[in-house]
Amino acid sequence: MSADPISILSAVPAIALGHYPTPVEELNGLRAALGGGPRLFVKRDDSIGFAFGGNKIRKLELVCARALNEGADTLITAGGVQSNHARVTAAVAARHGLRCLLVANGVPPDKLTANALLDGLFGAEVQYVKSREDRSPAMVSAAAHLVAAGRHPYVIPVGASTPLGALGYVRAVGELVDQVTPPDVIVHASSSGGTQAGLVAGCRLYTQRTQVIGVSADDSAESLRQTIATLIAGIETILQLAPGLLSNGPPLEVEEEFCGDGYGIPTEASREALDLLARRDAILLDPTYTAKAMAALIAYVRESRFRDDQTVLFWHTGGQVNLFA
Numbered sequence: 409m410s411a412d413p414i415s416i417l418s419a420v421p422a423i424a425l426g427h428y429p430t431p432v433e434e435l436n437g438l439r440a441a442l443g444g445g446p447r448l449f450v451k452r453d454d455s456i457g458f459a460f461g462g463n464k465i466r467k468l469e470l471v472c473a474r475a476l477n478e479g480a481d482t483l484i485t486a487g488g489v490q491s492n493h494a495r496v497t498a499a500v501a502a503r504h505g506l507r508c509l510l511v512a513n514g515v516p517p518d519k520l521t522a523n524a525l526l527d528g529l530f531g532a533e534v535q536y537v538k539s540r541e542d543r544s545p546a547m548v549s550a551a552a553h554l555v556a557a558g559r560h561p562y563v564i565p566v567g568a569s570t571p572l573g574a575l576g577y578v579r580a581v582g583e584l585v586d587q588v589t590p591p592d593v594i595v596h597a598s599s600s601g602g603t604q605a606g607l608v609a610g611c612r613l614y615t616q617r618t619q620v621i622g623v624s625a626d627d628s629a630e631s632l633r634q635t636i637a638t639l640i641a642g643i644e645t646i647l648q649l650a651p652g653l654l655s656n657g658p659p660l661e662v663e664e665e666f667c668g669d670g671y672g673i674p675t676e677a678s679r680e681a682l683d684l685l686a687r688r689d690a691i692l693l694d695p696t697y698t699a700k701a702m703a704a705l706i707a708y709v710r711e712s713r714f715r716d717d718q719t720v721l722f723w724h725t726g727g728q729v730n731l732f733a
Contacts, residue, residue: 413613413647414582420575420646421473425500426456426465429583435722437688438706445709446718449591450691451584454698454726459499460526462492462726463603466576467568472500474572480562484550486511486543488672489536490696492727493567493600495523498532508532509561511546513539522733569602569635571642577606578643581614584721590615593714595705596723597697598622598662601632603725605639609654613647621661623701626671629662636660666700666707677703694727701725 435448456465475483483501487494487510494510501508510532517524527534537546547563554561567573584590594611598604604622611618624632640655668675674682674695681702682693693699705722714720 411648413649416647417575417578417582420470420572421477422469423473423476423500423504425458425469425503426461427458428456429587430455432584432587432721433689435685435689435691438685441684441688442706442709445712445716446592446714446720448705448709449588449719449721450689451721451723452691453580454692454724454728456726459496459530460726460729462496463577464493464496464568464726466580467573467602468496468500468564468576470576471564471568471570471573472504475562475564476504478562479560480506481559482507482509482554482561483564484509484511484547484554484561485564485568486513486547486566488512489514489517490523490672490730490733492523492729494532495526495530495729497564497568498527498530501532502530509550510534511537511543511550513537513543522729522731524733526729565600567600567602569600569605569639571605571639571646574602574606574609574639574643575646577603578610578613579606581607581610585614589719590618591721592617592718593619593621593720594723595621595623595701595708595720597625597701597725598632598636599625599627599697601635601639603723604632604660604662605636605643607723608636608657608660609640609643612654612657619658619661621663621704623666623704624662624664625697625700626667629664632662632664633660636662663704666704668700672696675700675703677707681706691724692728692731693724694730696730697727698724
């Protein structure tokens, strides 16, 4: 008899960072502002607590447990200058007495604000490179230099979006179904693919009724689908499931129409979404990820793409520190 995947999931080593379960709240103000439609809920991963929260906490609880188990003394990762993932990685390193090197694509800011300010407060070293394409080679080079110096670096890919990191959101779906009846639809911001891979795999593991819609903040829908499919296949391997058990299902749903002019550039719809949720439900979004995802949810409600008898849950993945960039 094959091992129970839920038991395997529970046995994966993890460090304790967040405060769980994160709340599920009804968005009555937003629903009223939209004139009705489906019941709207939000899963508040912005309120996880550690290092200003967000979805990267759930991923790094697993990824950094492996780093510590392998004897790492330095964490290396990458992102933009205002990367949420970099901020959380720096915080984990600080808590566990590790060094942290962040490779940031972009120009060193004249004044440190928001996540960049927090990176410094957590004691991270930042190396700047010109472009996204330069990040991975810079991490590999930095790791090689540290190994040569007798150190033990652990390289974490952008967003901690590995099959192991994505397991954080498989676990999160289990948390959700213990809190509420599974929603008909989950809408969330999708970028490096790990969160959506975990949500899709988790929903297929715990409940067959929930549709997962990822709203891309940067990459094309096709590119993101390929990344997510690869991550789900890796999740199947970790959970000792037959290939295709979680990945063979309805097509992966990625919405790319709300990116606007590109990564981190607000749109008229995302500005409205940010203002509307703040004024109607006192919940803060961020301009790079969650505001664009909420803009998609709002548009779908207005276009009656959800039925009135459905429940739609917005999974808030954090990032509101960037309001202060």
